[in-house]
Amino acid sequence: MLAWEGCQVLDVTGPAEVFSVAAALTGGDAYDVRIASLDGDDVVSTSGVRIGVETAIGDIGGPIDTLLIPGGFTWPEAMLEPQLIAGLRAGAQRSRRVMAVCAGAFIAGAAGLLDGRRVTTHWQFVDDLEQRFPAAAVERGPIFVGDGSVFTSAGGTASIDLALALVEADHGPALAREVAQFLVVFMQRPGGHDQLSVRLGTQPEVRSPVRTLLDEIAENPAGDHRLAALSERSGFSERHLSRVFAREVGTTPARYVEQVRIEAARAMLERSDAPLEVIARRSGLNSPETLRRHFTRAVGVTPHVYRQRFRATWSQPEEAATDVLRSARELAFDRVAPLTKVPPAFVVDRDREARADDAA
Numbered sequence: 001m002l003a004w005e006g007c008q009v010l011d012v013t014g015p016a017e018v019f020s021v022a023a024a025l026t027g028g029d030a031y032d033v034r035i036a037s038l039d040g041d042d043v044v045s046t047s048g049v050r051i052g053v054e055t056a057i058g059d060i061g062g063p064i065d066t067l068l069i070p071g072g073f074t075w076p077e078a079m080l081e082p083q084l085i086a087g088l089r090a091g092a093q094r095s096r097r098v099m100a101v102c103a104g105a106f107i108a109g110a111a112g113l114l115d116g117r118r119v120t121t122h123w124q125f126v127d128d129l130e131q132r133f134p135a136a137a138v139e140r141g142p143i144f145v146g147d148g149s150v151f152t153s154a155g156g157t158a159s160i161d162l163a164l165a166l167v168e169a170d171h172g173p174a175l176a177r178e179v180a181q182f183l184v185v186f187m188q189r190p191g192g193h194d195q196l197s198v199r200l201g202t203q204p205e206v207r208s209p210v211r212t213l214l215d216e217i218a219e220n221p222a223g224d225h226r227l228a229a230l231s232e233r234s235g236f237s238e239r240h241l242s243r244v245f246a247r248e249v250g251t252t253p254a255r256y257v258e259q260v261r262i263e264a265a266r267a268m269l270e271r272s273d274a275p276l277e278v279i280a281r282r283s284g285l286n287s288p289e290t291l292r293r294h295f296t297r298a299v300g301v302t303p304h305v306y307r308q309r310f311r312a313t314w315s316q317p318e319e320a321a322t323d324v325l326r327s328a329r330e331l332a333f334d335r336v337a338p339l340t341k342v343p344p345a346f347v348v349d350r351d352r353e354a355r356a357d358d359a360a
Contacts, residue, residue, distance in 0.1 A: 001035045001068045002057055002091060004084055004107075006077075009045035010156035011070030011101040018163035019066075021179045022171065030171055036060060038087045046072045057091050066166065067095040071103030071122070071156075079110040089113075097149040099166070101159040105152045109133040118147040122155045160185055209234045210241075210248050217257055221264040222284035225257045261285050262298045269307040276303060 001012050012035065019031040037043050040056035069088055078084055089111040092098050100108040105121040106129060108114055114136035121129050123140070130138040139145055144153035144162040153162040160183070168176035213234055217225050230253055231238045245253050264283040268274060274282075280291040295303050 001033070001070070002088060003035055003037050003043045003045075003051045003053060003070065004072070004078055004081075005043045006046050006074035007043065007051075007070040007072040007104075008102065008156060009047055009049045009051060011072070011104065011159055012045075012051060012068070014156055014160045015068055015099065015101070015163040017183060018160055018167060018179055021182050022167050022175055025175060025178055025182070026171070030167070030175070031065075034060065038083055046074065057087050060091075062094075064091060064095040066097050066099055067091045068099045068101065069104040069107050070101050071105070071107075073103075075103035075106045079106045085111050095149075097151060097166075099151045099153075099159075099162065101153050101162075102155050105129055106132065108150070108152070109136065113150055114152075117150045118145050119150065119152040120145045120154060121152060209236065210244055214249070214256075217260050221257075221261045222282055225253070225284070227253055257284070258294060259298070262295055265291060265295055265303065266299070266306065269303055279303070 001016055003012055016033050016035070020033045022030040023033065034054050035051060036055050036057040036059075037053045038056060038058075040053060040059065042053050043051050045051055067088075072078065084107065088107060092108075092111065092113055098108060098113055100113075100119075102122045103125055105114065105119055106125070109119075109129070109132060114133050116135060116137075118137045118139055119129070120126070120139045120142050126138055126140045129136070142154075143158040144151065144165065146162075146165075151162055151166070153159045164176050164180055164185075167179055213230055216223070216233070227238050227241070231241050234241055236244060242252060245251065245256065249256055251259075261284040265279050265285060268279045268283065272279075276288040276291055280286055280288050283291070285291040285294060292302055295306070299306060
C-alpha cells in the first residue's frame, strides 16, 4: 500500500482489511500487507487520520505481488509530484499487478501505467481522466475494471469489492466469501455493477411531486407505472408530467420506468437462481421475451450471459423463489451464512467472549 500525504484513508484501509483478514484466515499464508511511503515516514490522510507506515517503498526487497495506490482530494498535486511518480513507476516494474483506487488512477496514469488499458475511476472524475489520458480506454459505469496487470476502481468502498475479487482470483471464492462475512460486506458487487443506481442518478427538487413518483417506481418496479397511472398519482396532466420529467429527470416517464425495471432485473440475475419468467414478472417486464429484448438493448448482453458473468458467489439457491426483489434498505442488511472460522488474531479476550455468550 503506497500511502502518500493527503491520500484518502479508506482507499488504504479498506483493501488492507480485506487482504489482512484473508491472511489471518489462512494462518498468514495468503498475504503479507505492508504500508509504505516514499521516505518511510507516516503520512496524514485527507481526513486528518495519521497512517502508520512500516517502511519506504524503495526498502522493500524482492518482487511485490500487488502495489496499491490510493486516491485523495489532492490528486492534482500528487500526480505532479516527481518523487511520488518515480517511486510508483519503480514499484510497478517489480509488481505482479497494480491496483489504483478512485483518483489514484490519475497518479497511475501519470506514471504511464494506464496507456492501452481499460480503466475506471470515481464517477465524478471520469471525464477528466479521459481528457488527461487519451491513450486509456475509460469506462464510465463499472465499480472496478481489470485489464491485464492493472486494476482500477471507483470510490473508496469499491476498493473493497475489487480487493475481494482479487482474493477470489488468487485463492478461490470460499476464502473471499469468508472474508466478506467477517467484514459484514457484500460478496461481492460485480465489477460491472453501475456506480450509481438509476434512482441515485436522478436528483429532483426536494419538494417536487416527481420525487415521490421516483421513489414509488424504485420501490415497486412491477407496479402500474403507465403514464396515465403516474399522471393520476401526481395530479399532473400527462403532458405536463412528461415536461416535468424531461426537466427534472432528463428523460421520459416510460424510459425511466424501463431503466428501473432493467436495474431490478440485473439485481435479481446477480443474486438469485430464479427463472427468467419470475424475474420478468417481478421486475415489471412481464415476459421472458420482453426481458431479453429490453435487457440486451440496455446492457449489451442477454440475461443468460449476464447471469453467467456476474452471478454473486454467495447467493443461495434456496433463496431464489422468495424475497428476490427488495428495497435498498433491506439489501443493506442482506443475510449471509454464519462465519465458519474466526481468525485467532482478532480474538483478544476469550473469557470476555465466553461471558458474552453466557449472557446471550
